[in-house]
Amino acid sequence: MRRQHSPRRGYTLVELLVVIMIAMLLMVVSLPVVKTVMDDARPREASRILNSTLFTAKSRAAFTTRLAGVEFVMQAVGDTTMNPTTYQCTQMYLCEVPAMYAGDSTLSQATINVDTQSPSGSPRSPNTFYNYKLYLMDGPVGNSLPSSSDSTTKTANYLIDQDIFEIRFDFRGPWYTGHRIGTESFTVDIPGNPPPCVMSSTNPPNNFCRSAPFQIRRPPQRVGNAVELPRGTAIDMMFSGIGQQGEDFADTSALRIMFTPEGSLLNYTRMNRQMMGSPVAATNPVLGTAHFLVGVPQKVTGRQEEAMGAYTYTDASKSNIADFNALWVSIGRASGVVTTNENAPNPTFSGDPSMNAIRQSYIQQCRQYATAREQKGGR
Template structure:
């Protein structure tokens, strides 16, 4: 076999591509940095907007879940907006909520004995006397609430001041006091005036004046006590880092700010409870330190913003409090931040919506006081989108 020798043609060595020069790399880096400088603020703003929107939508979904549960189970279910601080000298934390908790209704109490009754007294009736043997839960509550040695245990009482006493005919009245045991009976006082929240300052009007009550001295009647819902330990929602519900701008009615804490540091603020009944409507709102329950006649507004935008309204003098309409480098309050949102609850239907913040109205002469009528007037324009988004008559 012949071996053929094939001659390979001469090839020029391939040219190795050279890398970027230092000047070219510097030009690329400068262009990249310019693009980053332009894009980062835009991206940061988009992320911030999405964070506020997602927070408000999560609050809306959490409240919708409580409302749906109330309808499905045919009992009261609520949502509690817990304050970051409920102590004296809590500063801005008294106006801040970072956690929501579902409230679950407990069965109404009608006494342990089949023939348990309440003996009414007063003209008009304002006291119900309960036998300790027939109504032991009321007796236990009296012992706990009137124990001056350990007043911190008052929350353990199964029946609380503010619970609703249902009288014959379906009329429910709030319990205003549970007295000490006298012999074999416990006196429980109640108020025939049914409170309805109105105005920016949280004042109330009486839907059923006491003068309309009739004397029932000595009358024995069957009763039912609608107890406060119990806080759930498993159904809890925490807001994302940096976000908060600002109570300074939250309340009932288009100009209401009832959820703002007292300017008096000694007045301890309470969590805000929204209670849904079996039809899905808002039956009661509880927000003040004396556990008063009100029936909202207007939309319920919650301001969702950043925790850095929550002002402190604590202090006797205006100089001690923050400007609630501040818009400077040290503090931009949530009502002045266009990224803030409203979570709005329609009390008639229970429907919850999320709406954008509008520009507030004329800043009041004292921009540190959330209880004035001028403050309520300033809130109204900021809630204009929220007001048009839903109506009580829906």
């Protein structure tokens, strides 16, 4: 006797609608949680990229036995007409100091003509910088003194793209700052009297011209392509700096930090904001741990909010330094060790938050908390 099977029963439209409604409700409930997780992950990934870029720069310095570092590309935030302007960074470049340059020929030599001295005057003061025309020649100068109207030869053409460099004579002694003026004309700044090895002059009279071998140290150059932080993240330069309270990286349109071949931090260069004229590069020694605050762009408010009377750096909804999800990437000065640590959004303080001392105390407590904590897991 054959067993009879009942026909397969399908889902009704009502059942399907109930299942869809339940799925939609679960999605609506879980969306804020997913968004929070994604928001938390962005600064974490940005800190990994910054950490990796800094480590690569250290490794490059050790491999090439030359200074190497990271150049931070700054982006102005908010109203750029306000003073001070607030900056963030979402893009970086590796950079390194090129190999030493000593001319295109083994016979290349350098000299100056002290008759081109500016400012004029004698005797020269050891505390005053004097500017002279610099001649980079393919060989010794000989007995003919270069005139103030002479241009340099092939050796100088190698430096055609260098606006500023450092030079020393006879492979020893101090380094002097050199400048490119025009296409094939160079000058050098020397405090006090020039070194005798290159002191070509008719006053006092000489019966021969002097020249000497030279070495030129060029500024760091970018290496490779740009390193981009994940979309929706930024390094908040307003609260980044050196030591426990420093805001050394704020209000600067360009920043570069350099490592020695031994792995320690050497210096940082920033473009100082000028009241008149173009910004001027200033290189400073690193005297403490360097701290970078990694957060999100919409919370890079800086002092622009303060200028309007709303001091927002203690507000977690408006400020990276008050945000639990922000992270500190720190570089030890002597060791060069890079660590990533949690931010402390609720330090204790009392007083008017508009005061500079109160803000610096807030920053100090955040950094102390970060450096005292163990490195955050997974970073």
